[in-house]
Amino acid sequence: MENSLYDEILQEIFQKLPSSSCGVSLVCKRWLHLYRFSRTSLSLKLSSSHHPSLSSFLSHHPFLASLSLSLSPPLSLSPHLISLIASCSNLVSLSLSPAPLSLSSLLSLSTTLPRLTSLSITLPRPVFLNWVISFPSLKALSITLSSERRDFYDHWVNDEGQSQDFDEESEVGLGLEALSLVGVRSDDCGVGWLWKRCTKIKKLRLQSCEGIGVGGSYSSFVKCLKGLEEIELTTCRSVIHGILMELVQHCGSLNSLLVHDGGSREGLMQFLNECGSNVRKFDFRLPLDLGNEHLIAMAVNFRGLTTLRLQSCCLVTGEGLKAVAGAVGGLDELALVNCDVVEREPGLLATLGQQLRTLRKLDLSHNEMLLDKECISMLVSCANLVDLRVRGCKGLSGVTVASMLRSCKQLENVDIVNCVGIDSQAVELFVKNCSSLRRIQVEGSKVSDAARMWGAKKFIEFVV
Incomplete structure (x- = not known):
């Protein structure tokens, strides 16, 4: 049977398998060779002990399009390591962390990997971002600013010691559509250069930012908001009020807002009441900054809402x-x-289920005291669910699993990790009888041999 399948057919099969199916590479040398050739994406954690073998390993994966490399300290992004990465000439997506990258390394990558469309890196201070011009195909850029500082010339000379001549006054626009910045401070003068040239940004993510740069950075930042469709603000309490006000005035295309770990009660209320955008997705993790008044304003002004995610909103x-x-x-x-209102108000989930009968995705994770009765009272009304997550709901048992089988016949993805009351027998029953299931997240100790057999027969992916 193994010899009757052509290489091309096997490679196509391997490409369609989930990432957890790497066991196929153990069948024989031929399968190992074809499996490596079929891989287009790799995520590696590299330590000093594995560093010398990286070259050989990458050479066995000639069609890599995406590479994520995490370095364990004290390993750094040496010129040799950069040259190994650059040898993967088909890369369109590259992520390197957490070691800071030098300008000379960036320029080397821009020369050898001109097709990069996505880049995620860490940079030292002071901040210079003019090198972005050297990546003409870049659409998504993620930068984490390190607390490490390097001498000025570490950034601005190449391997031959020649200075790099970037045109500070160039008005050339960048093709970036997604931008993520982590750790920006109010005194980071180099960020303004980027804001000034980001005229096509559709998705913006700011994390742990105390500011958005100095000088003319703010006025340039405001211009970036005009065509914005998605924005994520995490741990940005010092700037979030101002950003929300600018979104109200200058952004009419926003459809998704995420605010985690630090908000502005007044700013958020004003945004919900005055925003002219047709926001369809809200995602908030605001223990002390989100209240009923915000949800009521949301109900009045955003009737086209399709997604509401609340976490730790006590x-x-x-x-x-x-x-x-x-x-x-x-x-x-x-x-x-982790919203204690789920446990605090009996009957709430039943009411929500009756009002939200078109719901397709439901996440009740980390409500430890949620009981079977309350969960089931919602599930009986949610016949259209395809995705259900109850991770960490320690009060649930096999009774809830039985209800999922009866009421939610379209379920494709389920997460029941750390639900101590759900045993292996319930998992086996669910895998065997849920006709639409494609993926289940559960502890390996709860997956019996019979469950694995049914999973293999029905092409169900176990994430353990």
């Missing part, structure tokens, strides 16, 4: 959630992660 009560569910009948996704 000030929210059933009043606000019922207001949203009553006004937004077409909600597609709801997440109440």
Whole structure:
């Protein structure tokens, strides 16, 4: 049977297999060779002990399009390591962390990997971003600013010691559509150069940012918001109020807003009341900055909402959630992660289920005291669910799994990790009888041999 399959057919099969199916490479040398040739994406964690073998390893994967490399300290991005990465000439996506990258290394990569469309790196201070011009195909850029500082000339000379001549006054626009910045401070003067040239940004992510640069950075930043469709703000309390106000005034195309770990109660309220954008997705992790008044404003002004994700929002009560569910009948996704209102108000989930019958994705993870009765009371009304996550809900048992089988016949993805009351027998029953299941996340100790057999027969992926 093995010899009757052509190499091309085997490679196509391998490409369609989930990443957890690497066991096929153990069948024989031929399968190992074809499996490596079929891989287009790799994620590696590199330590000093593995460094010498990287060259040989990469040479066995000639068609890599995406490479993510995480270095364990004290390993650094040496010229030799950069040259090994550059040898993967088909790369379109590259992620390097957490070691800071020098300018000479960036220029080397831009020469050898001209087709890169996605780049994720760490940079030292001071901040110079003019090198971005050297990557003409770049669409997505992620930069983490390190606390490490290097001498000025470490950035601005190449391997031959020649100075790099970048045109500071060039008005050339960049093709970036997605930008992520981590750790920007108010005194980082180099960021303004980037804001000034980002005229096509559709997705912006800011994390742990105390500012957005100095000088003319703010006015340039505001211009970037005009065509923005998605924005994520995590741990940016010092700048979030100003950004929300600018979104109200200058952004009419926003459809997704994420705010985690630090918000502005007043700024968020003003945004919800005055925003002219048709925002369809809200994702908040705001223990002390989100209340019922925000949800009620959301219900009044965003009736086209399709996704609402709340995590650790302890000030929210059933009043606000019922207001949203009553006004937004077409909600597609709801997440109440570690929100004690789920445990605090009996009957709330039943009411939400009756009002949100079109729900396709439900996440109730990390509500440790959630009981079978409350969960089931919602599931009986959610016949259209394809994705259900109850990770860390330690009060649930096999009774909930049985209800999932009866009421949610379209389930494709389920997460029941750390649900101590759900045993291996319940998992086996679910895998055997859920006709639409494609992926289940559960502890390996709860996956019996019979469950694995049924999973293999029905092409179900186990994530353990």
